[in-house]
Amino acid sequence: MEKLKLYSANDLAKVTNHRSGEIKFGEKMLTVPKGVDPVHFLEATEVKYVILGIPEDIGIRANFGRPGAASAWESAMKNIANIQHNRFCKGSHILILGEIDVADEMREVENLDFNDIDDRSKLSQLVERIDKEVSHIIFTIVKAGKTPIIIGGGHNNSYGNIKGTALAKGKPINAVNFDAHSDFRILEGRHSGNGFSYAYEEGFLKKYFIFGLHENYTSKSVLDLIKKTEDRVRYTTYDSIKIRKEKSFDHELTTALEFVKTEFFGIEIDLDAIPNIASSAMTPSGFSVEQLRQFTSIFGRSKNASYLHICEGAPDLGEEKNNHLIGKLIGYLVTDFIKANQ
Numbered sequence: 001m002e003k004l005k006l007y008s009a010n011d012l013a014k015v016t017n018h019r020s021g022e023i024k025f026g027e028k029m030l031t032v033p034k035g036v037d038p039v040h041f042l043e044a045t046e047v048k049y050v051i052l053g054i055p056e057d058i059g060i061r062a063n064f065g066r067p068g069a070a071s072a073w074e075s076a077m078k079n080i081a082n083i084q085h086n087r088f089c090k091g092s093h094i095l096i097l098g099e100i101d102v103a104d105e106m107r108e109v110e111n112l113d114f115n116d117i118d119d120r121s122k123l124s125q126l127v128e129r130i131d132k133e134v135s136h137i138i139f140t141i142v143k144a145g146k147t148p149i150i151i152g153g154g155h156n157n158s159y160g161n162i163k164g165t166a167l168a169k170g171k172p173i174n175a176v177n178f179d180a181h182s183d184f185r186i187l188e189g190r191h192s193g194n195g196f197s198y199a200y201e202e203g204f205l206k207k208y209f210i211f212g213l214h215e216n217y218t219s220k221s222v223l224d225l226i227k228k229t230e231d232r233v234r235y236t237t238y239d240s241i242k243i244r245k246e247k248s249f250d251h252e253l254t255t256a257l258e259f260v261k262t263e264f265f266g267i268e269i270d271l272d273a274i275p276n277i278a279s280s281a282m283t284p285s286g287f288s289v290e291q292l293r294q295f296t297s298i299f300g301r302s303k304n305a306s307y308l309h310i311c312e313g314a315p316d317l318g319e320e321k322n323n324h325l326i327g328k329l330i331g332y333l334v335t336d337f338i339k340a341n342q
């Protein structure tokens, strides 16, 4: 795990704002002690939840998107460290493992142009390089009996999450994805729009449910492909629930849960499904933050929930004065998941 940059107790102290009479997560969460092998530590610790950051937006660049998601990890950590440790949720149940070191790759993409065919191919190759690191680290965390909470990064990282979890569990897993987009697009080289189709094609993803797809942003070819694989890939649209009111939110949650919970499954959350949250494909229309939190809690409750991935939030694309909001939203989702799951 050479590309794993461990988070130290000192890193944690730097982002924790101490206040007398209060105990913050940053004072209670674990880090891997200096000089200790992280794999041994993962195997030995009793802590169940392991937080990992992926500060990249290379998959988004390879998908002709707007960069910015690399900054979500730092914003999330600044928030998570300052959540109150209390009877509702305890920081001591969390290990902050660290982040995947993508600094070299991020430097390499700075001057690459999506419109240049050679550059586009380089972007995809760099996504594949990150895929390998993500799947290896997720494999190691899950194999140690822990539940990863992954903070991205682009949605390309769904591939590594699914692959790593499936390899650790020794069988393909299911996934539920709260997203405006299917990310089940053609296998044209890796990017943020085809993490699930690659995982499906390579046999790591068994059943896949897309929750709240936006009808305007799903191509006919993807809809046709999903129709052909109906026994394994299903969806419900945002428009059918919230606009035409043909289906109820709660009923669709149950349908999706029944579909995925038959096996170990991953919970994938793309923040571009929430209105006005800064992201590459930012939207003015979508489910509310409360609905996303309910989704996280309901799926988190299942004993087969094997990881949580929150991605595509891009504080760097947001308003300068309030760029802590994405970190705060991620903090709510992390604690909603843990409270439901523990």
Ligand SMILES: N=CN[C@@H](CCC(=O)O)C(=O)O
Residues within 6 Å of the ligand: 063, 064, 065, 154, 155, 156, 181, 182, 183, 185, 192, 193, 194, 270, 280, 281, 312
């Ligand atoms: N992870 C996001 N994937 C979307 C992005 C859509 C967009 O950039 O407009 C997709 O490929 O469909």
